[in-house]
Amino acid sequence: MGDFFSEMSDAEYNQFIEDIISKKPLTDEMIRAMLSVTDRNSLKKMYDAAVSVKERYFGNDVYLYSFVYFSTYCKNQCAFCYYNAKNKIDRYRITPEELREMCGELKNTGVHMIDLTMGEDPHFHNTPENLLEFVRITKEVTGLPVMVSPGVVDNDFICALQEAGADFFALYQETYQEELYGKLRVGQSFEERAAARNNAKAAGICIEDGILTGFSKMKMSNGETINPSVSDDIESAIVSIHGMQKADPDQVRVMTFEPQPGTPLAETTQASDLMELKVISILRFVFPDRLIPASLDVAGIPGMVDRLNAGANVVTSIISADSKLEGVVNFDRDVSLNERQRDAKSVIEKLHEMGLERGSQESFEAYLNRSKS
Numbered sequence: 001m002g003d004f005f006s007e008m009s010d011a012e013y014n015q016f017i018e019d020i021i022s023k024k025p026l027t028d029e030m031i032r033a034m035l036s037v038t039d040r041n042s043l044k045k046m047y048d049a050a051v052s053v054k055e056r057y058f059g060n061d062v063y064l065y066s067f068v069y070f071s072t073y074c075k076n077q078c079a080f081c082y083y084n085a086k087n088k089i090d091r092y093r094i095t096p097e098e099l100r101e102m103c104g105e106l107k108n109t110g111v112h113m114i115d116l117t118m119g120e121d122p123h124f125h126n127t128p129e130n131l132l133e134f135v136r137i138t139k140e141v142t143g144l145p146v147m148v149s150p151g152v153v154d155n156d157f158i159c160a161l162q163e164a165g166a167d168f169f170a171l172y173q174e175t176y177q178e179e180l181y182g183k184l185r186v187g188q189s190f191e192e193r194a195a196a197r198n199n200a201k202a203a204g205i206c207i208e209d210g211i212l213t214g215f216s217k218m219k220m221s222n223g224e225t226i227n228p229s230v231s232d233d234i235e236s237a238i239v240s241i242h243g244m245q246k247a248d249p250d251q252v253r254v255m256t257f258e259p260q261p262g263t264p265l266a267e268t269t270q271a272s273d274l275m276e277l278k279v280i281s282i283l284r285f286v287f288p289d290r291l292i293p294a295s296l297d298v299a300g301i302p303g304m305v306d307r308l309n310a311g312a313n314v315v316t317s318i319i320s321a322d323s324k325l326e327g328v329v330n331f332d333r334d335v336s337l338n339e340r341q342r343d344a345k346s347v348i349e350k351l352h353e354m355g356l357e358r359g360s361q362e363s364f365e366a367y368l369n370r371s372k373s
């Protein structure tokens with residue numbers, strides 16, 4: 001028995017691509033069928049279709065974001081996250097002076113935007129001026145657009161971030177399967193998280209939403225169980241893709257959950273990237289003209305190649321080679337700093353090998369301005 005792509009004639013396959021480009025919606029049956037594809041040739045056809053759609057809107061342009069994880073303190077206890085408040089790890093918080101120095105180094109590396117990310121650190125959550133100062137420093141020193149990833153903050157804070165110069169607000173729902181959400185973002189309101197992203201959109205800031213895959217075999221260290229139909233990646237992805245559509249995000253992502261030491265989900269079996277690659281292609285079919293990241297945090301530059309070849313057009317989590325800062329998933333946590341290959345120069349070299357180009361800063365900022373209007 002064939003699958004969604006193997007049964008298509010060449011004419012039907014080309015028509016499928018044209019339908020996607022003209023934004024014909026996918027049915028749940030189509031999404032389920034695509035997520036169920038396992039045959040290598042059919043996967044290649046799915047990825048190639050996604051790349052064809054991406055090329056129609058973005059050509060060979062790829063955009064690069066530098067990642068500044070400026071505070072790893074957090075008051076939350078997300079079951080999947082290394083920086084979970086209960087995890088006994090070394091944490092850091094950089095100073096405004098250190099940020100200024102880092103921005104000076106990042107300024108001319110070829111990145112299009114700086115992503116300022118933090119745990120939900122009370123030092124910034126209880127005193128918003130501390131984060132607003134970081135946004136202003138980054139804008140002043142680099143002159144580049146700034147993404148903020150502060151976690152859930154109230155509307156006044158969001159409006160102040162917009163006034164301080166924030167261009168993008170990243171806040172990932174992880175899943176729109178609310179029972180699964182409750183097991184992942186323990187004690188955190190689903191509605192408040194979604195509302196913060198909507199408030200950022202209303203404040204005129206571009207927004208990024210995102211989901212995780214890799215929970216089909218989740219194992220809670222406290223012995224708690226979860227209904228397999230709730231943690232099933234295919235059903236969760238379908239619910240989540242529709243959930244993300246509601247807020248009309250300017251960027252959408254998917255990442256593979258990587259179990260982290262010292263966390264409630266540490267014993268979960270690490271899933272392959274396959275589901276992430278399929279979801280990237282389906283995100284391209286559902287959001288044909290939007291930014292879709294390939295995160296270096298999950299599988300570095302080798303992983304970036306697969307994700308770009310599945311329809312992504314942004315490379316994120318770029319960390320300069322000598323940086324002492326962390327990633328989030330940190331696939332390379334155990335690699336010594338100077339062996340980490342997540343710098344912009346290495347990324348751009350690989351893009352050229354792939355026949356891709358670093359997009360112009362003008363085209364990136366034109367996208368931001370179109371999205372904000």
Ligand SMILES: C[S@@+](CC[C@H](N)C(=O)[O-])C[C@H]1O[C@@H](n2cnc3c(N)ncnc32)[C@H](O)[C@@H]1O
Nearest residue numbers: 080081118119120149151172256257258328329
């Ligand atoms: C951007 S970082 C921190 C920003 C902010 N504290 C927040 O939670 O939104 C948080 C994101 O990284 C991703 N993440 C965290 N731990 C992960 C893991 N172990 N595997 C994959 N993705 C992970 C999740 O999507 C999560 O929303």
Ligand SMILES: C[C@H](CCN)[C@@H](N)C(=O)O
Nearest residue numbers: 149170295297316317328
């Ligand atoms: C998850 C992080 C992004 C936050 N806005 C970063 N490590 C990434 O993978 O892009």
Ligand code: SF4
Nearest residue numbers: 074076078081084119
């Ligand atoms: S995902 Fe964000 S909020 Fe959750 S524990 Fe990690 S840093 Fe904190």
